[in-house]
Amino acid sequence: ASSSQVNINTAFTYTVTVTNTGNAPATGVVITDDLDNSFTGVSATYNVDPATAGETACTVASGNVVTCNVGTLAANDSAPNGNDEVVVTIHATTPNTCGQLSNTATVDSNETSPVTSGPATVVTVTGCAPPSGPSGGIVVVKGGPAQAHVGDTITYTFAVSLAAGSASLTNITISDPICSATPTLVSKTGGNQDTTLETGETWNYSCTHVVTATDPDPLPNTVTVTGTGPSGQVSDTDTHSVDIIHPAIKIVKTAKPSSIGPGETVTYTFAVTNTGDVTLFNVKVTDNKLGNICTIDQLAVGETKTCTADFTASSGFGGPLDNVGKAKGHDVTGFSVQDTDTATVNVVLGTTVTPTPVTPPSGVAFTGASGVITLAGLALLLLLLGTGILFFTRRREDGTQT
Numbered sequence: 001a002s003s004s005q006v007n008i009n010t011a012f013t014y015t016v017t018v019t020n021t022g023n024a025p026a027t028g029v030v031i032t033d034d035l036d037n038s039f040t041g042v043s044a045t046y047n048v049d050p051a052t053a054g055e056t057a058c059t060v061a062s063g064n065v066v067t068c069n070v071g072t073l074a075a076n077d078s079a080p081n082g083n084d085e086v087v088v089t090i091h092a093t094t095p096n097t098c099g100q101l102s103n104t105a106t107v108d109s110n111e112t113s114p115v116t117s118g119p120a121t122v123v124t125v126t127g128c129a130p131p132s133g134p135s136g137g138i139v140v141v142k143g144g145p146a147q148a149h150v151g152d153t154i155t156y157t158f159a160v161s162l163a164a165g166s167a168s169l170t171n172i173t174i175s176d177p178i179c180s181a182t183p184t185l186v187s188k189t190g191g192n193q194d195t196t197l198e199t200g201e202t203w204n205y206s207c208t209h210v211v212t213a214t215d216p217d218p219l220p221n222t223v224t225v226t227g228t229g230p231s232g233q234v235s236d237t238d239t240h241s242v243d244i245i246h247p248a249i250k251i252v253k254t255a256k257p258s259s260i261g262p263g264e265t266v267t268y269t270f271a272v273t274n275t276g277d278v279t280l281f282n283v284k285v286t287d288n289k290l291g292n293i294c295t296i297d298q299l300a301v302g303e304t305k306t307c308t309a310d311f312t313a314s315s316g317f318g319g320p321l322d323n324v325g326k327a328k329g330h331d332v333t334g335f336s337v338q339d340t341d342t343a344t345v346n347v348v349l350g351t352t353v354t355p356t357p358v359t360p361p362s363g364v365a366f367t368g369a370s371g372v373i374t375l376a377g378l379a380l381l382l383l384l385l386g387t388g389i390l391f392f393t394r395r396r397e398d399g400t401q402t
Contacts, residue, residue: 006123030109032106042090043091048086104117138234143240168197168229169228171226220242246276251270252341253271253324253342260346266312268343269307288324325342325343
């Protein structure tokens with residue numbers, strides 16, 4: 001085409017070039033082009049050996065079907081132009097409607113099968129007047145967040161203006177069934193901002209809705225605005241949809257081994273899983289005794305990532321060691337979720353067993369090595385006592401006899 005973009009009701013041309021690429025003449029050459037029915041003023045000519053003057057008319061049938069009966073093309077001579085080449089020029093006028101128009105041409109001969117040009121040539125027709133507004137005069141554009149959570153308060157916005165070329169409107173009303181209350185007028189911009197909606201003015205409304213667990217997901221709703229003009233009431237609608245997201249996270253903390261002695265090391269494992277329906281970001285894993293463990297930049301839905309940390313018990317530490325791991329991240333809206341889990345490790349202190357001394361009661365025989373020494377001393381004492389008694393007894397007897 002002479003241009004890929006043409007205004008409405010404007011003359012332009014298509015050019016179709018066909019070359020015999022074979023080493024023998026092609027006879028009975030026919031070129032056809034079925035143009036869109038919306039074109040007007042269609043005509044076409046062809047010229048064999050384009051370097052020379054001389055155009056031959058093609059036929060244009062009903063439905064804008066162009067047919068060019070070329071006849072014979074000489075064998076390919078490997079040179080530009082020449083009798084092995086034909087150029088078809090199609091003249092047409094674009095319609096008074098805008099849009100894209102696609103076109104292809106086809107060539108056939110006695111020696112070959114039909115060949116269609118490709119890709120299709122597309123012409124965009126422009127220059128149409130802006131379409132009138134919905135229902136002939138008023139336009140509403142609804143806005144709101146893309147995502148929300150159960151319990152969030154959503155704020156919807158509504159911008160109301162006249163459609164292009166519309167007359168001024170009065171009695172503007174707006175309704176939205178999902179709003180907690182009738183939308184309120186927040187501001188007016190442009191124009192004189194009186195009670196009549198005029199060209200260049202925009203009236204801005206808003207309302208709120210608290211997301212509940214029973215709301216559909218996604219949450220759609222439609223606003224309707226109406227106004228009264230010279231020809232009666234006009235209206236427009238617009239729809240906005242909110243994706244209800246449910247971020248959630250789970251951490252599982254484990255310890256290996258589950259029992260250690262002073263000076264020994266335990267390895268903690270922190271497995272963090274995204275159990276919600278939206279990606280989590282900047283997930284921080286911490287421990288109340290070990291501090292920061294790791295940071296996970298992004299955690300996809302259903303994904304699990306694992307971090308580890310070691311702890312060595314001090315030489316004087318004993319008893320159960322309880323500590324808590326925590327995972328905390330946020331979704332695309334900045335809403336945070338977290339979870340905790342506790343792991344317990346038993347730290348066992350080494351002990352020295354000291355036997356308790358036993359003191360025997362009086363009158364009980366001694367046992368053991370210390371008992372033997374005590375019995376020997378007692379026997380010696382008794383022997384000395386007995387010898388003394390015998391000595392004094394004999395001296396007494398001797399004195400009596402004297």
